[in-house]
Amino acid sequence: MDNPSDGPESREAGTVREVPPELMRGPFTVARARELGVTRTVLAGARFRAPWPGVRVPAHLPDSLRLRCAAAELAIAREGRRPVFAGPTAVLLSRLPTPLRPIGAPAPDPLTEPLHVALPPDAPRPRLDGVIAHRLSLGPDEIRPLDGLLVTSPERTWRDLGAELDVIDLVALADAVRARTPDGAARLRAQLAGARRGQVRLSRALGL
Numbered sequence: 001m002d003n004p005s006d007g008p009e010s011r012e013a014g015t016v017r018e019v020p021p022e023l024m025r026g027p028f029t030v031a032r033a034r035e036l037g038v039t040r041t042v043l044a045g046a047r048f049r050a051p052w053p054g055v056r057v058p059a060h061l062p063d064s065l066r067l068r069c070a071a072a073e074l075a076i077a078r079e080g081r082r083p084v085f086a087g088p089t090a091v092l093l094s095r096l097p098t099p100l101r102p103i104g105a106p107a108p109d110p111l112t113e114p115l116h117v118a119l120p121p122d123a124p125r126p127r128l129d130g131v132i133a134h135r136l137s138l139g140p141d142e143i144r145p146l147d148g149l150l151v152t153s154p155e156r157t158w159r160d161l162g163a164e165l166d167v168i169d170l171v172a173l174a175d176a177v178r179a180r181t182p183d184g185a186a187r188l189r190a191q192l193a194g195a196r197r198g199q200v201r202l203s204r205a206l207g208l
Contacts, residue, residue: 004087019047027057027071052128054078065092065110068150072115072131081123084143084150086134087116087164090157093146096176099169118152136160153181159191162198162205170205 005073020036022028033043033056052075061067069085076083085093092098092110101107118136120124124131142156152160154177162170178184183185192202 001033023056024058024060025052026061027055027067027074029074030054030056031078043118048194053074063111064147065089066147068111069093069115072117072128073149074119075128076126076133081119082150083117083126083133084136084138084152084195085116086118086136086157087132088143088151088158090152090154090171091161093149094150094154095155096154096191097169097172099165100172109132114127134160153187155184155191158188159198159202161194161201162195164198165201167201167205167208170202171208 019038019048023033023036023038030040030043031054034040043056047059048099049059050056051071055071055075057067057071069089073083084114088099088108090096096106114130116129116132117126117133118134118138121135122138123135125135138152142153143150144153145151151157154173158170158173161173165173174188177188181187188206192199192206195202
């Protein structure tokens, strides 16, 4: 008589218990998990959530902006390009002042707001729910590593938001950038010279 413990469900349960530790620390691709011998049934189970196709996140990890960005990076990098987080997402990741809001308006929720990423002009635009891609030409000094991610520099972030924010918000961002580095003012002026959108508003903000 066959031993019930040798059935498919038991073998699958054993696989669950043997998920490699590297997959339990943060987001990972389904392809990587399959390389390590994790079955599709396990990946579809309750131990993981699937924020985007081809990517899984351990269910025990609390959701956060950084975790969402790391998962989105994996999903986009599957197409051959590593994204740079930009615009409002860069503001939050870099802990810059968030845009002012009308009195009584709720603060934006970083767990539900769209993620903004920058990709080279020739890169395909990713089709991921909750991700807004911008085609930007970024110089090496306009990208910085931050907690394992790539983020636009504070001064480049300020420039990219020139056409989106009010002058008072741009002043607050500029003040924060100037306070972070000794040459912050010079960096802002250099970004102003290269701006094509929102240049008038950025110039007014820098003058203030």
